Amino acid sequence: xxxxxxxxxxxxxxxxxxxxxLFRSCTGSMEYPGTENAIKEVLDKLGINIVMDPDQTCxxxxxxxxxxxxxxxxxxxxxxxLAIVEQKNLDTYMFCNGCYGYNRELAHILKHNPAYMQMxxxxxxxxxxxxxxxTGIFHVQELWYRLKKExxxxxxxxxxxxxxxxxxxxHYLAQQYQILDDGGYPTFQEELLAAFGAEPVFYKERQxxxxxxxxxxxxxxxxxxxxxxFKKFKSAKExxxxxxxxxxxxxxxxxxxxxxxxxxxxxxxxxxxxxxLSQLLGLALGVPLNKLGFEANTVPLDKxxxxxxxxxxx
Amino acid sequence: MMPREKYKDKAENLxxxxxxxxxxxxxxxxxxxxxxxxxxxxxxxxxxxxPRQIISDVMxxxxxxxxxxxxxxxxxxxxxxxxxxxxxIHFPLLMMQIRYMAVENNxxxxxxxxxxxxxxxxxxxGLTFAPSEKGREKIKRYRRNLGVSEWPEISAKAQxxxxxxxxxxxxxxxxxxxxxxxxxxVRFKYLEGRIVGx
Ligand code: SF4
Ligand code: SF4
Numbered sequence: 047x048x049x050x051x052x053x054x055x056x057x058x059x060x061x062x063x064x065x066x067x068l069f070r071s072c073t074g075s076m077e078y079p080g081t082e083n084a085i086k087e088v089l090d091k092l093g094i095n096i097v098m099d100p101d102q103t104c105x106x107x108x109x110x111x112x113x114x115x116x117x118x119x120x121x122x123x124x125x126x127x128l129a130i131v132e133q134k135n136l137d138t139y140m141f142c143n144g145c146y147g148y149n150r151e152l153a154h155i156l157k158h159n160p161a162y163m164q165m166x167x168x169x170x171x172x173x174x175x176x177x178x179x180x181t182g183i184f185h186v187q188e189l190w191y192r193l194k195k196e197x198x199x200x201x202x203x204x205x206x207x208x209x210x211x212x213x214x215x216x217h218y219l220a221q222q223y224q225i226l227d228d229g230g231y232p233t234f235q236e237e238l239l240a241a242f243g244a245e246p247v248f249y250k251e252r253q254x255x256x257x258x259x260x261x262x263x264x265x266x267x268x269x270x271x272x273x274x275x276f277k278k279f280k281s282a283k284e285x286x287x288x289x290x291x292x293x294x295x296x297x298x299x300x301x302x303x304x305x306x307x308x309x310x311x312x313x314x315x316x317x318x319x320x321x322x323l324s325q326l327l328g329l330a331l332g333v334p335l336n337k338l339g340f341e342a343n344t345v346p347l348d349k350x351x352x353x354x355x356x357x358x359x360x
Numbered sequence: 361m362m363p364r365e366k367y368k369d370k371a372e373n374l375x376x377x378x379x380x381x382x383x384x385x386x387x388x389x390x391x392x393x394x395x396x397x398x399x400x401x402x403x404x405x406x407x408x409x410x411p412r413q414i415i416s417d418v419m420x421x422x423x424x425x426x427x428x429x430x431x432x433x434x435x436x437x438x439x440x441x442x443x444x445x446x447x448x449i450h451f452p453l454l455m456m457q458i459r460y461m462a463v464e465n466n467x468x469x470x471x472x473x474x475x476x477x478x479x480x481x482x483x484x485x486g487l488t489f490a491p492s493e494k495g496r497e498k499i500k501r502y503r504r505n506l507g508v509s510e511w512p513e514i515s516a517k518a519q520x521x522x523x524x525x526x527x528x529x530x531x532x533x534x535x536x537x538x539x540x541x542x543x544x545x546v547r548f549k550y551l552e553g554r555i556v557g558x
Protein backbone atom coordinates (compact mmCIF):
# COMPACT_ATOMS: atom_id res chain seq x y z
CA UNK A 47 0.00 0.00 0.00
CA UNK A 48 2.44 2.65 -1.08
CA UNK A 49 0.05 4.84 -3.03
CA UNK A 50 -2.45 7.10 -1.32
CA UNK A 51 -5.87 5.57 -1.81
CA UNK A 52 -8.15 8.49 -1.19
CA UNK A 53 -8.23 11.51 -3.40
CA UNK A 54 -9.85 14.89 -2.79
CA UNK A 55 -12.76 15.71 -5.12
CA UNK A 56 -10.96 18.82 -6.47
CA UNK A 57 -7.98 16.68 -7.31
CA UNK A 58 -10.01 13.90 -8.87
CA UNK A 59 -12.05 16.27 -11.02
CA UNK A 60 -9.95 19.47 -11.13
CA UNK A 61 -12.33 21.50 -13.28
CA UNK A 62 -16.00 20.81 -13.59
CA UNK A 63 -16.55 19.51 -17.13
CA UNK A 64 -18.82 21.34 -19.55
CA UNK A 65 -19.71 18.06 -21.20
CA UNK A 66 -19.45 14.47 -20.04
CA UNK A 67 -19.81 11.15 -21.79
CA LEU A 68 -22.47 9.18 -19.96
CA PHE A 69 -21.96 5.43 -20.27
CA ARG A 70 -25.22 3.59 -20.79
CA SER A 71 -25.83 0.77 -18.30
CA CYS A 72 -27.76 -2.29 -19.52
CA THR A 73 -29.29 -3.02 -16.13
CA GLY A 74 -29.92 0.66 -15.54
CA SER A 75 -31.65 1.28 -18.84
CA MET A 76 -33.82 -1.80 -18.58
CA GLU A 77 -34.56 -2.27 -14.86
CA TYR A 78 -34.60 1.33 -13.63
CA PRO A 79 -34.68 3.71 -16.58
CA GLY A 80 -35.49 6.52 -14.13
CA THR A 81 -31.89 6.56 -12.95
CA GLU A 82 -30.41 7.65 -16.25
CA ASN A 83 -33.20 10.18 -16.62
CA ALA A 84 -32.61 11.58 -13.12
CA ILE A 85 -28.94 12.12 -13.99
CA LYS A 86 -29.93 13.93 -17.17
CA GLU A 87 -32.42 16.14 -15.34
CA VAL A 88 -30.01 17.04 -12.55
CA LEU A 89 -27.10 17.76 -14.91
CA ASP A 90 -29.42 19.88 -16.98
CA LYS A 91 -30.16 22.02 -13.94
CA LEU A 92 -26.42 22.41 -13.45
CA GLY A 93 -25.83 23.33 -17.08
CA ILE A 94 -23.60 20.33 -17.82
CA ASN A 95 -24.07 18.66 -21.21
CA ILE A 96 -24.36 14.93 -21.68
CA VAL A 97 -23.16 12.97 -24.67
CA MET A 98 -24.19 9.36 -25.11
CA ASP A 99 -23.47 7.16 -28.11
CA PRO A 100 -25.68 4.40 -29.52
CA ASP A 101 -22.50 2.69 -30.75
CA GLN A 102 -21.51 1.94 -27.15
CA THR A 103 -22.24 -1.62 -26.10
CA CYS A 104 -22.55 -3.45 -22.81
CA UNK A 105 -19.33 -3.27 -20.77
CA UNK A 106 -19.37 -7.10 -20.84
CA UNK A 107 -18.10 -7.35 -17.26
CA UNK A 108 -20.94 -9.15 -15.60
CA UNK A 109 -20.81 -12.27 -17.72
CA UNK A 110 -17.04 -12.29 -17.31
CA UNK A 111 -17.50 -12.66 -13.56
CA UNK A 112 -19.91 -15.51 -14.31
CA UNK A 113 -17.09 -17.31 -16.18
CA UNK A 114 -19.36 -17.18 -19.22
CA UNK A 115 -16.67 -15.67 -21.34
CA UNK A 116 -12.96 -15.17 -21.25
CA UNK A 117 -11.07 -11.96 -20.46
CA UNK A 118 -10.03 -11.48 -24.11
CA UNK A 119 -13.58 -10.50 -25.03
CA UNK A 120 -14.04 -8.08 -22.16
CA UNK A 121 -10.65 -6.49 -22.80
CA UNK A 122 -11.55 -5.92 -26.46
CA UNK A 123 -15.02 -4.61 -25.59
CA UNK A 124 -13.55 -2.21 -23.03
CA UNK A 125 -10.99 -0.94 -25.52
CA UNK A 126 -13.69 -0.46 -28.15
CA UNK A 127 -16.12 1.40 -25.90
CA LEU A 128 -13.45 3.64 -24.42
CA ALA A 129 -12.00 4.32 -27.89
CA ILE A 130 -15.41 5.72 -28.85
CA VAL A 131 -15.26 8.13 -25.91
CA GLU A 132 -11.66 9.09 -26.63
CA GLN A 133 -12.59 10.10 -30.16
CA LYS A 134 -14.87 12.70 -28.62
CA ASN A 135 -12.16 13.99 -26.30
CA LEU A 136 -14.35 13.48 -23.25
CA ASP A 137 -14.14 11.69 -19.93
CA THR A 138 -16.40 8.72 -19.23
CA TYR A 139 -18.91 8.80 -16.41
CA MET A 140 -20.57 5.59 -15.27
CA PHE A 141 -23.62 5.24 -13.08
CA CYS A 142 -23.38 1.52 -12.53
CA ASN A 143 -20.74 0.16 -10.18
CA GLY A 144 -20.44 -2.80 -12.52
CA CYS A 145 -19.65 -0.66 -15.56
CA TYR A 146 -17.39 1.49 -13.41
CA GLY A 147 -15.54 -1.35 -11.73
CA TYR A 148 -15.12 -3.51 -14.84
CA ASN A 149 -14.06 -0.63 -17.07
CA ARG A 150 -11.58 0.62 -14.49
CA GLU A 151 -10.20 -2.84 -13.83
CA LEU A 152 -9.99 -3.85 -17.48
CA ALA A 153 -8.58 -0.48 -18.57
CA HIS A 154 -5.98 -0.83 -15.82
CA ILE A 155 -5.01 -4.26 -17.10
CA LEU A 156 -4.77 -2.91 -20.66
CA LYS A 157 -2.66 0.06 -19.64
CA HIS A 158 -0.26 -1.99 -17.56
CA ASN A 159 0.16 -4.95 -19.89
CA PRO A 160 1.41 -3.89 -23.31
CA ALA A 161 0.68 -7.35 -24.68
CA TYR A 162 -3.00 -7.14 -23.74
CA MET A 163 -3.22 -3.60 -25.09
CA GLN A 164 -1.74 -4.81 -28.35
CA MET A 165 -4.12 -7.77 -28.49
CA UNK A 166 -7.19 -5.61 -27.85
CA UNK A 167 -6.10 -2.95 -30.31
CA UNK A 168 -5.35 -5.52 -33.01
CA UNK A 169 -8.87 -6.85 -32.66
CA UNK A 170 -10.71 -3.54 -32.58
CA UNK A 171 -8.57 -2.17 -35.41
CA UNK A 172 -10.62 -4.48 -37.65
CA UNK A 173 -13.60 -2.31 -36.77
CA UNK A 174 -11.69 0.93 -37.19
CA UNK A 175 -11.01 1.76 -33.52
CA UNK A 176 -7.90 2.51 -31.54
CA UNK A 177 -7.71 2.80 -27.76
CA UNK A 178 -4.97 4.86 -26.19
CA UNK A 179 -5.96 4.81 -22.55
CA UNK A 180 -6.58 8.54 -22.34
CA THR A 181 -10.18 8.90 -21.25
CA GLY A 182 -10.73 9.27 -17.53
CA ILE A 183 -13.18 6.84 -15.93
CA PHE A 184 -15.38 8.31 -13.23
CA HIS A 185 -18.52 7.46 -11.36
CA VAL A 186 -21.38 9.96 -11.56
CA GLN A 187 -21.53 10.05 -7.75
CA GLU A 188 -18.04 11.57 -7.78
CA LEU A 189 -19.35 14.43 -9.84
CA TRP A 190 -22.23 14.86 -7.37
CA TYR A 191 -19.83 15.14 -4.49
CA ARG A 192 -17.57 17.50 -6.44
CA LEU A 193 -20.63 19.69 -7.07
CA LYS A 194 -22.04 19.47 -3.56
CA LYS A 195 -22.31 23.24 -3.09
CA GLU A 196 -23.90 23.85 -6.48
CA UNK A 197 -26.40 21.07 -5.92
CA UNK A 198 -27.38 22.20 -2.44
CA UNK A 199 -27.81 25.76 -3.72
CA UNK A 200 -30.44 24.46 -6.17
CA UNK A 201 -32.34 22.29 -3.67
CA UNK A 202 -36.04 23.09 -3.44
CA UNK A 203 -37.34 20.10 -1.48
CA UNK A 204 -35.60 19.78 1.88
CA UNK A 205 -34.82 16.19 2.84
CA UNK A 206 -35.22 17.11 6.51
CA UNK A 207 -35.74 14.16 8.77
CA UNK A 208 -35.47 11.57 6.01
CA UNK A 209 -33.49 8.67 7.39
CA UNK A 210 -31.37 7.46 4.52
CA UNK A 211 -29.28 4.31 4.66
CA UNK A 212 -26.57 4.48 2.04
CA UNK A 213 -25.42 1.41 0.14
CA UNK A 214 -22.12 2.16 -1.63
CA UNK A 215 -21.72 -1.10 -3.46
CA UNK A 216 -18.68 -3.33 -3.50
CA HIS A 217 -17.47 -2.62 -7.00
CA TYR A 218 -17.04 1.05 -6.24
CA LEU A 219 -15.29 0.51 -2.94
CA ALA A 220 -13.08 -2.23 -4.34
CA GLN A 221 -11.50 0.18 -6.80
CA GLN A 222 -8.89 0.95 -4.27
CA TYR A 223 -6.94 3.78 -5.81
CA GLN A 224 -8.12 7.26 -6.59
CA ILE A 225 -11.63 6.90 -5.39
CA LEU A 226 -13.16 9.60 -3.29
CA ASP A 227 -13.07 7.79 -0.03
CA ASP A 228 -11.61 5.01 2.02
CA GLY A 229 -13.09 1.78 0.64
CA GLY A 230 -12.91 0.38 4.16
CA TYR A 231 -15.14 3.05 5.70
CA PRO A 232 -16.57 5.52 3.23
CA THR A 233 -18.67 8.49 4.36
CA PHE A 234 -18.87 10.90 1.44
CA GLN A 235 -22.40 10.03 0.37
CA GLU A 236 -23.59 10.54 3.92
CA GLU A 237 -21.91 13.97 3.94
CA LEU A 238 -23.63 14.84 0.69
CA LEU A 239 -27.05 13.78 1.96
CA ALA A 240 -26.61 15.57 5.27
CA ALA A 241 -26.00 18.78 3.30
CA PHE A 242 -29.56 18.40 1.97
CA GLY A 243 -30.95 18.02 5.46
CA ALA A 244 -31.32 14.24 5.35
CA GLU A 245 -30.38 12.14 8.35
CA PRO A 246 -27.88 9.55 7.15
CA VAL A 247 -28.05 6.33 9.13
CA PHE A 248 -24.89 4.32 9.67
CA TYR A 249 -26.61 0.95 9.96
CA LYS A 250 -24.43 -1.94 10.98
CA GLU A 251 -24.44 -3.89 7.70
CA ARG A 252 -24.10 -0.75 5.61
CA GLN A 253 -21.13 -2.10 3.68
CA UNK A 254 -22.50 -5.60 3.18
CA UNK A 255 -22.82 -6.68 -0.45
CA UNK A 256 -26.21 -6.40 -2.23
CA UNK A 257 -26.00 -10.09 -3.12
CA UNK A 258 -27.15 -9.43 -6.68
CA UNK A 259 -24.65 -11.73 -8.31
CA UNK A 260 -25.41 -14.66 -6.07
CA UNK A 261 -29.12 -14.25 -5.55
CA UNK A 262 -30.33 -13.25 -8.97
CA UNK A 263 -27.42 -13.80 -11.23
CA UNK A 264 -24.56 -16.09 -10.76
CA UNK A 265 -25.30 -19.21 -8.81
CA UNK A 266 -28.97 -18.56 -8.04
CA UNK A 267 -28.27 -19.55 -4.51
CA UNK A 268 -31.15 -18.28 -2.45
CA UNK A 269 -29.82 -20.33 0.43
CA UNK A 270 -26.66 -18.24 0.49
CA UNK A 271 -27.96 -14.82 -0.41
CA UNK A 272 -31.20 -14.62 1.54
CA UNK A 273 -29.69 -15.07 5.00
CA UNK A 274 -27.08 -12.52 3.96
CA UNK A 275 -29.67 -9.96 2.85
CA PHE A 276 -31.84 -10.66 5.86
CA LYS A 277 -28.94 -9.60 8.08
CA LYS A 278 -28.49 -6.44 6.06
CA PHE A 279 -32.14 -5.39 6.09
CA LYS A 280 -32.61 -6.33 9.72
CA SER A 281 -29.82 -3.97 10.72
CA ALA A 282 -31.21 -1.22 8.46
CA LYS A 283 -34.69 -1.62 9.90
CA GLU A 284 -33.44 -1.60 13.48
CA UNK A 285 -31.53 1.59 12.78
CA UNK A 286 -34.73 3.21 11.48
CA UNK A 287 -33.84 3.53 7.79
CA UNK A 288 -36.73 5.03 5.74
CA UNK A 289 -35.03 4.82 2.38
CA UNK A 290 -31.99 3.09 1.02
CA UNK A 291 -29.91 4.62 -1.77
CA UNK A 292 -27.61 2.87 -4.18
CA UNK A 293 -25.21 4.06 -6.85
CA UNK A 294 -25.61 1.00 -9.01
CA UNK A 295 -28.69 -0.39 -10.75
CA UNK A 296 -27.41 -3.92 -10.10
CA UNK A 297 -27.33 -3.27 -6.35
CA UNK A 298 -30.75 -1.68 -6.68
CA UNK A 299 -32.11 -4.87 -8.25
CA UNK A 300 -30.52 -7.00 -5.53
CA UNK A 301 -31.90 -4.89 -2.70
CA UNK A 302 -35.28 -3.83 -4.11
CA UNK A 303 -36.45 -6.89 -6.04
CA UNK A 304 -35.35 -9.35 -3.39
CA UNK A 305 -37.48 -7.92 -0.54
CA UNK A 306 -40.69 -9.85 -1.37
CA UNK A 307 -38.64 -13.07 -1.41
CA UNK A 308 -37.19 -12.24 2.00
CA UNK A 309 -40.68 -11.60 3.33
CA UNK A 310 -41.73 -15.01 2.05
CA UNK A 311 -38.79 -16.81 3.58
CA UNK A 312 -38.71 -15.04 6.92
CA UNK A 313 -42.26 -13.79 7.33
CA UNK A 314 -40.90 -10.32 8.03
CA UNK A 315 -41.67 -7.34 5.80
CA UNK A 316 -38.91 -4.76 5.67
CA UNK A 317 -40.64 -2.46 3.24
CA UNK A 318 -37.60 -0.24 2.70
CA UNK A 319 -37.69 1.44 -0.72
CA UNK A 320 -34.39 1.44 -2.59
CA UNK A 321 -33.59 4.14 -5.17
CA UNK A 322 -30.52 5.54 -6.84
CA LEU A 323 -28.71 8.44 -5.19
CA SER A 324 -29.24 10.44 -8.40
CA GLN A 325 -33.00 9.92 -8.12
CA LEU A 326 -32.94 11.24 -4.55
CA LEU A 327 -30.97 14.28 -5.71
CA GLY A 328 -33.60 14.67 -8.43
CA LEU A 329 -36.32 14.73 -5.77
CA ALA A 330 -34.42 17.33 -3.74
CA LEU A 331 -33.90 19.51 -6.80
CA GLY A 332 -37.57 19.43 -7.67
CA VAL A 333 -37.45 17.15 -10.71
CA PRO A 334 -41.09 16.07 -11.28
CA LEU A 335 -41.88 12.59 -9.98
CA ASN A 336 -42.91 11.32 -13.40
CA LYS A 337 -39.39 12.05 -14.65
CA LEU A 338 -37.82 9.84 -12.00
CA GLY A 339 -39.42 6.54 -12.95
CA PHE A 340 -40.28 5.13 -9.52
CA GLU A 341 -42.99 2.96 -11.05
CA ALA A 342 -40.18 0.50 -11.87
CA ASN A 343 -39.52 -0.06 -8.17
CA THR A 344 -40.76 -3.21 -6.45
CA VAL A 345 -40.99 -1.62 -2.99
CA PRO A 346 -43.19 1.46 -3.47
CA LEU A 347 -41.97 4.90 -2.45
CA ASP A 348 -45.28 6.23 -1.16
CA LYS A 349 -44.18 6.76 2.45
CA UNK A 350 -41.06 8.64 1.42
CA UNK A 351 -42.98 10.82 -0.99
CA UNK A 352 -45.50 11.60 1.72
CA UNK A 353 -42.75 12.36 4.23
CA UNK A 354 -41.21 14.85 1.81
CA UNK A 355 -44.60 16.49 1.33
CA UNK A 356 -44.70 15.68 -2.39
CA UNK A 357 -47.77 14.56 -4.26
CA UNK A 358 -47.81 12.00 -7.01
CA UNK A 359 -48.24 13.65 -10.35
CA UNK A 360 -46.20 16.63 -9.24
CA MET B 361 -10.47 -34.36 16.06
CA MET B 362 -9.30 -32.36 13.05
CA PRO B 363 -8.63 -34.75 10.19
CA ARG B 364 -4.96 -34.74 9.29
CA GLU B 365 -3.79 -33.64 5.88
CA LYS B 366 -2.89 -36.54 3.66
CA TYR B 367 -0.86 -36.38 0.50
CA LYS B 368 -3.06 -35.31 -2.36
CA ASP B 369 -1.90 -34.68 -5.84
CA LYS B 370 0.22 -31.63 -5.26
CA ALA B 371 0.72 -29.67 -8.43
CA GLU B 372 4.04 -27.87 -8.59
CA ASN B 373 3.58 -24.30 -9.77
CA LEU B 374 -0.14 -24.61 -9.49
CA UNK B 375 -0.29 -20.90 -8.84
CA UNK B 376 1.29 -20.09 -12.17
CA UNK B 377 -1.03 -22.54 -13.89
CA UNK B 378 -4.06 -20.96 -12.28
CA UNK B 379 -2.91 -17.40 -12.91
CA UNK B 380 -2.50 -18.11 -16.59
CA UNK B 381 -3.47 -14.55 -17.47
CA UNK B 382 -0.86 -13.06 -15.10
CA UNK B 383 -3.50 -10.97 -13.41
CA UNK B 384 -2.72 -11.67 -9.76
CA UNK B 385 1.05 -12.06 -9.67
CA UNK B 386 1.63 -11.21 -6.00
CA UNK B 387 0.01 -14.20 -4.33
CA UNK B 388 3.25 -15.10 -2.55
CA UNK B 389 2.98 -11.86 -0.58
CA UNK B 390 -0.07 -13.19 1.27
CA UNK B 391 0.48 -12.63 4.99
CA UNK B 392 -2.20 -15.11 5.99
CA UNK B 393 -3.56 -12.28 8.10
CA UNK B 394 -7.14 -13.27 7.42
CA UNK B 395 -8.49 -9.78 6.82
CA UNK B 396 -10.05 -11.08 3.62
CA UNK B 397 -11.93 -13.73 5.56
CA UNK B 398 -13.17 -11.16 8.03
CA UNK B 399 -14.57 -8.99 5.24
CA UNK B 400 -16.05 -11.78 3.15
CA UNK B 401 -19.86 -12.03 3.19
CA UNK B 402 -19.80 -15.67 2.15
CA UNK B 403 -17.33 -16.65 4.84
CA UNK B 404 -19.45 -14.91 7.45
CA UNK B 405 -22.40 -17.17 6.66
CA UNK B 406 -20.57 -20.26 5.64
CA UNK B 407 -17.49 -21.33 7.57
CA UNK B 408 -16.41 -23.80 4.92
CA UNK B 409 -15.62 -20.91 2.58
CA UNK B 410 -12.31 -19.27 3.29
CA PRO B 411 -10.33 -17.16 0.81
CA ARG B 412 -7.15 -17.31 2.91
CA GLN B 413 -7.33 -21.11 2.90
CA ILE B 414 -7.88 -21.14 -0.85
CA ILE B 415 -4.77 -19.00 -1.35
CA SER B 416 -2.74 -21.19 0.92
CA ASP B 417 -3.88 -24.35 -0.90
CA VAL B 418 -3.22 -22.85 -4.31
CA MET B 419 0.25 -21.80 -3.18
CA UNK B 420 1.06 -25.22 -1.80
CA UNK B 421 -0.17 -27.00 -4.91
CA UNK B 422 -3.28 -28.66 -3.51
CA UNK B 423 -4.80 -28.74 -6.92
CA UNK B 424 -7.75 -31.01 -6.80
CA UNK B 425 -9.18 -29.76 -3.55
CA UNK B 426 -10.51 -26.54 -4.96
CA UNK B 427 -11.14 -27.46 -8.53
CA UNK B 428 -13.75 -30.03 -7.60
CA UNK B 429 -15.09 -28.10 -4.65
CA UNK B 430 -18.48 -26.58 -4.09
CA UNK B 431 -16.83 -23.67 -2.27
CA UNK B 432 -15.41 -21.91 -5.32
CA UNK B 433 -18.94 -21.45 -6.66
CA UNK B 434 -20.02 -19.48 -3.62
CA UNK B 435 -17.83 -16.40 -4.04
CA UNK B 436 -19.99 -13.28 -4.71
CA UNK B 437 -17.17 -11.60 -6.63
CA UNK B 438 -17.79 -8.58 -4.41
CA UNK B 439 -14.04 -8.00 -3.92
CA UNK B 440 -14.51 -7.25 -0.25
CA UNK B 441 -11.39 -9.36 0.28
CA UNK B 442 -9.36 -7.23 -2.12
CA UNK B 443 -10.60 -3.99 -0.58
CA UNK B 444 -9.08 -4.84 2.82
CA UNK B 445 -6.04 -6.87 1.78
CA UNK B 446 -2.90 -5.12 3.07
CA UNK B 447 -0.96 -6.42 0.09
CA UNK B 448 -3.58 -5.72 -2.57
CA ILE B 449 -3.94 -9.35 -3.56
CA HIS B 450 -6.65 -9.42 -6.16
CA PHE B 451 -8.42 -12.51 -4.97
CA PRO B 452 -11.46 -12.21 -7.27
CA LEU B 453 -9.18 -12.39 -10.31
CA LEU B 454 -7.67 -15.55 -8.85
CA MET B 455 -11.14 -16.98 -8.24
CA MET B 456 -12.15 -16.21 -11.80
CA GLN B 457 -9.21 -18.25 -13.07
CA ILE B 458 -9.72 -21.12 -10.59
CA ARG B 459 -13.22 -21.38 -12.01
CA TYR B 460 -11.98 -21.50 -15.59
CA MET B 461 -9.65 -24.31 -14.57
CA ALA B 462 -12.45 -26.17 -12.85
CA VAL B 463 -14.70 -25.82 -15.88
CA GLU B 464 -11.96 -27.04 -18.21
CA ASN B 465 -11.96 -30.16 -16.08
CA ASN B 466 -15.75 -30.41 -16.21
CA UNK B 467 -16.38 -29.40 -12.62
CA UNK B 468 -19.01 -26.78 -11.87
CA UNK B 469 -20.46 -26.68 -15.38
CA UNK B 470 -23.93 -26.55 -13.87
CA UNK B 471 -23.06 -23.14 -12.44
CA UNK B 472 -22.08 -21.55 -15.69
CA UNK B 473 -24.50 -23.31 -18.02
CA UNK B 474 -27.36 -20.93 -17.14
CA UNK B 475 -25.18 -18.13 -18.47
CA UNK B 476 -24.56 -19.76 -21.82
CA UNK B 477 -28.03 -18.66 -22.90
CA UNK B 478 -27.58 -15.16 -21.46
CA UNK B 479 -24.19 -14.76 -23.11
CA UNK B 480 -25.41 -15.94 -26.50
CA UNK B 481 -28.34 -13.56 -26.12
CA UNK B 482 -26.08 -10.66 -25.13
CA UNK B 483 -24.03 -11.44 -28.22
CA UNK B 484 -27.07 -10.55 -30.33
CA UNK B 485 -28.41 -7.66 -28.26
CA GLY B 486 -25.23 -5.80 -27.35
CA LEU B 487 -26.88 -5.55 -23.94
CA THR B 488 -26.69 -8.04 -21.08
CA PHE B 489 -29.81 -9.58 -19.54
CA ALA B 490 -32.29 -8.17 -22.01
CA PRO B 491 -35.47 -10.18 -21.43
CA SER B 492 -37.47 -11.99 -24.09
CA GLU B 493 -40.12 -10.15 -26.12
CA LYS B 494 -42.79 -10.54 -23.45
CA GLY B 495 -40.58 -9.21 -20.68
CA ARG B 496 -39.69 -6.25 -22.85
CA GLU B 497 -43.22 -4.85 -22.69
CA LYS B 498 -42.82 -3.69 -19.12
CA ILE B 499 -39.51 -2.01 -19.85
CA LYS B 500 -41.00 -0.27 -22.86
CA ARG B 501 -43.96 0.95 -20.84
CA TYR B 502 -41.78 2.37 -18.06
CA ARG B 503 -39.56 4.06 -20.61
CA ARG B 504 -42.51 5.47 -22.53
CA ASN B 505 -43.99 6.86 -19.33
CA LEU B 506 -40.68 8.59 -18.66
CA GLY B 507 -40.79 10.17 -22.08
CA VAL B 508 -37.62 8.48 -23.33
CA SER B 509 -37.07 6.09 -26.24
CA GLU B 510 -38.91 2.77 -25.82
CA TRP B 511 -35.76 0.73 -25.96
CA PRO B 512 -32.23 1.65 -24.83
CA GLU B 513 -30.59 3.44 -27.72
CA ILE B 514 -28.14 0.94 -29.09
CA SER B 515 -27.26 1.02 -32.77
CA ALA B 516 -27.30 -1.89 -35.21
CA LYS B 517 -23.62 -1.14 -35.76
CA ALA B 518 -22.89 -1.58 -32.05
CA GLN B 519 -24.76 -4.88 -32.01
CA UNK B 520 -22.99 -6.20 -35.10
CA UNK B 521 -19.56 -5.21 -33.81
CA UNK B 522 -20.21 -6.60 -30.35
CA UNK B 523 -21.19 -9.89 -31.93
CA UNK B 524 -18.09 -9.81 -34.08
CA UNK B 525 -15.91 -9.39 -30.97
CA UNK B 526 -17.39 -12.62 -29.59
CA UNK B 527 -16.31 -14.35 -32.76
CA UNK B 528 -12.88 -12.73 -33.02
CA UNK B 529 -11.92 -13.58 -29.44
CA UNK B 530 -13.03 -17.21 -29.63
CA UNK B 531 -15.85 -16.55 -27.17
CA UNK B 532 -18.58 -17.79 -29.51
CA UNK B 533 -16.73 -21.06 -29.89
CA UNK B 534 -16.12 -21.30 -26.14
CA UNK B 535 -19.82 -20.80 -25.48
CA UNK B 536 -21.05 -23.18 -28.13
CA UNK B 537 -18.84 -25.93 -26.78
CA UNK B 538 -20.14 -25.54 -23.23
CA UNK B 539 -22.29 -28.49 -22.32
CA UNK B 540 -23.12 -30.10 -19.04
CA UNK B 541 -23.04 -33.62 -20.39
CA UNK B 542 -19.54 -34.09 -19.08
CA UNK B 543 -20.45 -32.61 -15.66
CA UNK B 544 -18.47 -34.08 -12.77
CA UNK B 545 -19.97 -33.63 -9.31
CA VAL B 546 -18.58 -31.06 -6.88
CA ARG B 547 -18.77 -31.29 -3.12
CA PHE B 548 -17.74 -29.41 -0.03
CA LYS B 549 -14.11 -29.77 0.88
CA TYR B 550 -14.40 -28.07 4.21
CA LEU B 551 -17.30 -28.15 6.60
CA GLU B 552 -17.44 -25.82 9.55
CA GLY B 553 -13.90 -24.90 8.67
CA ARG B 554 -12.68 -28.48 8.86
CA ILE B 555 -11.23 -30.51 6.08
CA VAL B 556 -13.65 -33.17 4.96
CA GLY B 557 -11.77 -36.49 4.98
CA UNK B 558 -11.01 -37.77 1.52
S1 SF4 C 1 -6.10 -10.14 3.43
FE1 SF4 C 1 -4.54 -10.40 1.82
S2 SF4 C 1 -2.64 -10.82 2.94
FE2 SF4 C 1 -4.33 -11.13 4.39
S3 SF4 C 1 -4.81 -13.36 4.26
FE3 SF4 C 1 -6.17 -12.30 2.83
S4 SF4 C 1 -5.09 -12.35 0.86
FE4 SF4 C 1 -3.57 -12.81 2.44
S1 SF4 D 1 -14.97 -11.53 -3.67
FE1 SF4 D 1 -15.51 -13.59 -2.97
S2 SF4 D 1 -13.88 -14.13 -1.54
FE2 SF4 D 1 -13.78 -11.92 -1.83
S3 SF4 D 1 -14.99 -11.10 -0.13
FE3 SF4 D 1 -16.35 -11.28 -1.91
S4 SF4 D 1 -17.32 -13.29 -1.68
FE4 SF4 D 1 -15.54 -13.27 -0.33
